[in-house]
Amino acid sequence: xLPSESELSTTFDASRVTIRKALEVLRDxxxxxxxxxxxxxxxxxxxxxxxxxLATIEEQMASDGIKPERQILEFAFERAKGRVAKVLGxxxxxxxxxxxxxxxEPFALVTVWCPANLAEHLSRADVERSPxxxxxxxxxxxATQTIGATLVEGEDAALLGVPLGSPVLRCERITxxxxxxxxxxxxxxxxxxxxxxxxxxxxxxxxMAPSGLRLVE
Amino acid sequence: xLPSESELSTTFDASRVTIRKALEVLRDxxxxxxxxxxxxxxxxxxxxxxxxxLATIEEQMASDGIKPERQILEFAFERAKGRVAKVLGxxxxxxxxxxxxxxxEPFALVTVWCPANLAEHLSRADVERSPxxxxxxxxxxxATQTIGATLVEGEDAALLGVPLGSPVLRCERITxxxxxxxxxxxxxxxxxxxxxxxxxxxxxxxxMAPSGLRLVE
DNA sequence: CAGTGGTCTAGACCACTGG
DNA sequence: CAGTGGTCTAGACCACTGG
Numbered sequence: 332x333l334p335s336e337s338e339l340s341t342t343f344d345a346s347r348v349t350i351r352k353a354l355e356v357l358r359d360x361x362x363x364x365x366x367x368x369x370x371x372x373x374x375x376x377x378x379x380x381x382x383x384x385l386a387t388i389e390e391q392m393a394s395d396g397i398k399p400e401r402q403i404l405e406f407a408f409e410r411a412k413g414r415v416a417k418v419l420g421x422x423x424x425x426x427x428x429x430x431x432x433x434x435x436e437p438f439a440l441v442t443v444w445c446p447a448n449l450a451e452h453l454s455r456a457d458v459e460r461s462p463x464x465x466x467x468x469x470x471x472x473x474a475t476q477t478i479g480a481t482l483v484e485g486e487d488a489a490l491l492g493v494p495l496g497s498p499v500l501r502c503e504r505i506t507x508x509x510x511x512x513x514x515x516x517x518x519x520x521x522x523x524x525x526x527x528x529x530x531x532x533x534x535x536x537x538x539m540a541p542s543g544l545r546l547v548e
Numbered sequence: 549x550l551p552s553e554s555e556l557s558t559t560f561d562a563s564r565v566t567i568r569k570a571l572e573v574l575r576d577x578x579x580x581x582x583x584x585x586x587x588x589x590x591x592x593x594x595x596x597x598x599x600x601x602l603a604t605i606e607e608q609m610a611s612d613g614i615k616p617e618r619q620i621l622e623f624a625f626e627r628a629k630g631r632v633a634k635v636l637g638x639x640x641x642x643x644x645x646x647x648x649x650x651x652x653e654p655f656a657l658v659t660v661w662c663p664a665n666l667a668e669h670l671s672r673a674d675v676e677r678s679p680x681x682x683x684x685x686x687x688x689x690x691a692t693q694t695i696g697a698t699l700v701e702g703e704d705a706a707l708l709g710v711p712l713g714s715p716v717l718r719c720e721r722i723t724x725x726x727x728x729x730x731x732x733x734x735x736x737x738x739x740x741x742x743x744x745x746x747x748x749x750x751x752x753x754x755x756m757a758p759s760g761l762r763l764v765e
Numbered sequence: 766c767a768g769t770g771g772t773c774t775a776g777a778c779c780a781c782t783g784g
Numbered sequence: 785c786a787g788t789g790g791t792c793t794a795g796a797c798c799a800c801t802g803g
Contacts, residue, residue: 335768335769335770336769336770337768337769345792345793346792346793346794346795347793347794347795348565348791348792348793348794349791349792349793351770351771352791352792354770365769365770365771366769366770366800366801367769367770367771367799367800367801368768368769368770368799368800368801368802369769369770369800369801369802370768370769370770370801371769371770403625405625406624406625407623407624407625407626408620408622408623408624408672409622409624425672447672450672451671451672451673451676452671452673453671453672454668454669454670454671454674455625455642455664455667455668455670456668456669457671459668552787552788552789553788553789554787554788562773562774563773563774563775563776564774564775564776565772565773565774565775566772566773566774568789568790569772569773571789582788582789582790583781583782583788583789584780584781584782584788584789584790585780585781585782585783585787585788585789586781586782586783586788586789587782587787587788587789588788588789
């Protein structure tokens with residue numbers, strides 16, 4: 332259950348009309364629902380539930396008062412090759428390369444590959460506005476992620492605003508849909524001086540952005 | 549134009565908020581639209597007006613009982629170069645390469661370039677579903693087109709289903725917005741055995757698909 | 766019964782359009 | 785500049801849920 336509209340009104344210092352407007356937006360997205368005389372409650376939405384509810388690095392940032400931003404660097408449909416073809420199959424994919432910013436500072440360089448047939452509805456503005464896993468029209472059931480460290484190479488250094496050869500965390504995540512089918516492959520590069528992982532779960536952290544990642548200082 | 553919200557409010561003896569709610573329902577149905585400081589008006593798809601009203605090759609086909617289809621081959625944001633940079637400027641552009649089909653048979657190979665800032669709202673599905681000029685959020689005021697003939701090269705032959713070295717019509721169109729600013733560059737390749745141009749206008753045919761083009765037999 | 770969401774009102778301030 | 789839509793507020797009445 333959510334707090335009542337009146338409570339939310341006082342909590343957020345907004346009129347009840349404005350609170351309702353916000354709630355109705357969420358209802359349009361099937362995230363919440365209401366019954367007259369009963370109240371608002373979280374909707375049991377099968378699609379986004381599994382992954383969407385979990386804390387992402389960006390939600391963490393938001394709750395810390397840090398403003399997360401995305402900046403799309405590349406957005407292209409192309410044929411999968413190499414590692415991507417191995418994971419997603421030898422098919423057409425959408426590749427999105429983006430820079431994640433925290434308070435205007437780059438903190439992650441992310442490339443996401445998605446089978447083209449699952450990405451045809453996506454615009455460049457879509458992926459700039461929302462995390463990828465909020466945009467998928469299929470249920471995401473889990474993900475596995477590997478974490479490593481390397482020295483930053485080439486243009487990645489410039490994009491992240493760190494010297495060439497700086498240490499970075501390098502992650503790969505494979506996100507799966509029902510039946511264990513891989514539907515997203517992503518690679519993430521984090522400057523090591525700004526970020527560290529906090530891994531405290533035995534099972535893989537199932538969110539698009541590493542849920543165990545934390546900004547330091 | 550509709551009466552203003554205030555007028556409607558007094559006319560129907562309802563508060564402005566209620567009037568707005570009703571209008572927003574109609575807007576969701578694309579029946580009306582509004583511009584701040586201007587007013588509410590019946591939605592006649594003003595975007596598509598200037599060019600969209602003109603007969604396109606696809607409308608001609610439809611009226612002939614031929615089923616037009618588009619098949620997107622490439623959809624990528626990239627830096628303009630060469631001819632594209634010369635026409636649109638040295639900027640990021642969206643490049644879309646597509647195959648146009650008539651009753652399942654390829655009849656045109658089209659590449660369209662559009663400045664990225666005018667294309668951020670477009671998905672691959674969008675450009676597959678609709679002609680480009682219906683998707684632009686700015687008024688299109690005109691276009692100039694050149695028509696030539698060459699021999700088909702490389703993969704274009706396979707895509708069009710014609711032998712290597714077959715004759716093709718090769719067109720380039722520059723579509724402009726207000727102030728004569730070029731906002732679309734497109735190149736079209738038509739197998740000569742299936743198509744011919746019918747040019748009967750002194751001024752350039754201002755539609756995305758050549759309005760003077762006709763399928764033969 | 767007290768508390769809830771559903772609906773509505775009158776009024777306000779703002780950014781914006783067009784003359 | 786007066787008029788517009790976009791957004792917000794404080795307050796009201798109602799039908800409804802659940803104890």
